[in-house]
Amino acid sequence: xxxxxxxxxxxxxxxxxxxxxxxxxxxxxxxxxxxxxxxxxxxxxxxxxxxxxxxxxxxxxxxxxxxxxxxxxxxxxxxxxxxxxxxxxxxxxxxxxxxxxxxxxxxxxxxxxxxxxxxxxxxxxxxxxxxxxxxxxxxxxxxxxxxxxxxxxxxxxxxxxxxxxxxxxxxxxxxxxxxxxxxxxxxxxxxxxxxxxxxxxxxxxxxxxxxxxxxxxxxxxxxxxxxxxxxxxxxxxxxxxxxxxxxxx
Numbered sequence: 001x002x003x004x005x006x007x008x009x010x011x012x013x014x015x016x017x018x019x020x021x022x023x024x025x026x027x028x029x030x031x032x033x034x035x036x037x038x039x040x041x042x043x044x045x046x047x048x049x050x051x052x053x054x055x056x057x058x059x060x061x062x063x064x065x066x067x068x069x070x071x072x073x074x075x076x077x078x079x080x081x082x083x084x085x086x087x088x089x090x091x092x093x094x095x096x097x098x099x100x101x102x103x104x105x106x107x108x109x110x111x112x113x114x115x116x117x118x119x120x121x122x123x124x125x126x127x128x129x130x131x132x133x134x135x136x137x138x139x140x141x142x143x144x145x146x147x148x149x150x151x152x153x154x155x156x157x158x159x160x161x162x163x164x165x166x167x168x169x170x171x172x173x174x175x176x177x178x179x180x181x182x183x184x185x186x187x188x189x190x191x192x193x194x195x196x197x198x199x200x201x202x203x204x205x206x207x208x209x210x211x212x213x214x215x216x217x218x219x220x221x222x223x224x225x226x227x228x229x230x231x232x233x234x235x236x237x238x239x240x241x242x243x244x245x246x247x248x249x
Contacts, residue, residue, distance in 0.1 A: 001061050004029050004039055005053035008046050013126040017047060018134040041067040047131065048074045054124035055081045075137050078128075082146050088113055088153070095153050095160075104166060104218070110157060111184065111213035115206055118188035125189060151177050158217065167217040180216065184209050 007029035011020050022043060026036040040046050048068045052059060055077075060066070068074065090109035118125065132139040154177035161167035187209040191198055198205060 001039060001049070001059050001066070002053070004031070004036065004046075005049050005059065008050035009054055009123055009127055012047065012050055013123070013130050015130075016134045017043070017131045022046065037065065039065055041065040044068060044071050044074075047071075048077065050127060051077060051124070054127050055121075057081075071135075071137070075141060078138070078141055082141070088117075088150070091153055091157055095156055107161070107166075107214050107217060108210045110154070111180075111210045112206070114181070115184050115188045115209050118185055119202075119206075122189040122192070126193075151181060154181065161217065166219070168219055171217070176217065180213055183212065 004025065007025050011024050011028050015024065020043070022036055022040075023033045025046060026033045029036065031039075040049060045065070045067050049059065049066055051074055057077075088110070090106055090113055128138060128142045132143050151174070155173040158167055158171075158173040158176050162169045162171075162173070187205055191205070
């Protein structure tokens with residue numbers, strides 16, 4: 001079952017639910033289509049098996065072929081796992097308290113916890129991202145609720161930092177939230193499937209991601225929070241000399 005679940009994650013993540021056939025998964029698993037049906041009842045059960053395995057849940061092999069009562073079982077499984085796994089201690093503590101007790105060190109913490117989650121759950125995220133295009137129930141749960149809520153919370157966090165004077169004020173929080181999320185997603189996950197892989201170790205990639213997030217938002221030394229140069233040019237600070245004034249006449 002482990003071999004079949006691995007094959008199902010691979011094929012569904014690449015082709016999506018609509019285009020995937022049982023024969024495709026059988027081929028990836030090194031089985032005949034007939035043999036696959038002796039282990040998994042159909043494509044709905046196959047998706048459930050893939051989701052459960054992607055979230056590292058124990059697979060029930062006591063009764064074969066593996067089956068589910070209805071597609072709703074997969075959505076219920078996702079709801080439970082999102083509630084359990086989609087936890088953002090640093091971000092949530094700042095957002096939910098509403099006390100705006102942000103400290104400069106909170107930003108790297110938010111970036112690090114997002115990176116770690118995406119890297120650890122990357123196979124499940126790839127699977128859901130692809131299948132959400134074909135299954136409205138997954139799209140509504142994963143994209144419109146989980147992903148959209150995180151973007152909203154991250155934008156709120158950025159706006160709070162702007163109020164405290166910790167982050168630049170000349171950036172739009174929702175736009176910045178989306179940009180930072182996509183950057184971390186590429187470094188934590190998508191680079192691993194890129195045609196031009198990075199030749200660096202995982203710790204270095206993680207440190208780089210956290211550093212980039214911090215530098216993208218923090219107010220640079222010598223600049224005001226609205227992005228303007230904090231120091232005025234010499235010509236604007238001094239009064240022209242009589243000779244200069246005469247030369248300009």
